[in-house]
Amino acid sequence: MPAAIVFDLDGTLSDTEALWDGVRRGLAEAEGIAWPDGATQAMMGMSTGEWSRFLSEEVGLPYPPEEAAARTIGALAERYRDGIPLLPGALESVRRMAERYPVGIASSSPRLLIDTFIEVNGLSDAITASVSTEEVDRGKPAPDGFLRACELLGADPRQCIAIEDSTNGIASALNAGMTVVTIPPHFHPPTAEVLARTTVLGGLDELSYDLVEGLIPTAR
Incomplete structure (x- = not known):
């Protein structure tokens, strides 16, 4: 059985990736700056420190x-x-998942927004641990956030499953040694090559006990 299940937040549980993109594009538009090609994809999964520097240095916010x-x-x-x-x-x-396994969140969202999500949706009894990548050295695709979540859950990452949606998030979990389940989003989905390294579901309703237990070998 998996030692723990760790969910991403934006784009995996909450349909907020487009909100993030709209707010950032709005900042650029207010300054008369054209949105650079690839900027949206580049910032998906970055920590707060990383994407805010990107907005200033690459997008050009003054x-x-x-x-x-x-x-x-x-x-x-x-x-x-x-x-x-x-x-x-x-x-x-x-x-x-929380009925059978410890459950965590590893997200690039700031702590304020993670806590707001958990509180507003009444999940404090289901989420054992949560990590914002602003609390670790590196954001996704580095493994730091997922590794910290597994540490807080007292679980070996090699025996844990990450639920993700983005290319950077998938890379982060794989770099942490985790097994990855992907629910591809309508907003900038990963490539077929990236998805091939994961188990792909059509939606969260397909995330069952039988599925996740079949993904973890008895010995790794």
Whole structure:
């Protein structure tokens, strides 16, 4: 049996990747800056420090990374208060997995937004541990966030399953030595080559006990 299940948040449980992209593009548009090709994909999975530097240095926002982060997170927090859009089966899948395994979250979202998600959706009893990549040295695709989540859960990453949606997130979990289940999003899905390294589901409703238990060998 898996030692633990670790979910990504944005794009996996919450349908918020487009919100993040819209807020960031809005900051650039307000300054008359054209959105660079590939910028959206590049920032998916980055930690707060990484994507805020990217906005300042690569996109060209005329203020420091700290301000770019504050403006982005502040705008998102306001939108979250109006309700967090969820992907089908999100809450049910978390609770279903939590009935049998320790469950964690490893997300690139800031701590404020992770805690808001857990609180608003009443998941504090189901989520044993959560990690923001702003709390570790490197964001996705580095393994730091997933490794820290497994550490907090007291689990060997090689015996854990990550639930992801993005290319950087998949790479992060694989780099941590985890088995990866992917629910490809409608928003910038991973390539077929990346998906081939994971188990691909059509939705969170397909995340069953039989499926996850069949993914972990008895000896690794």
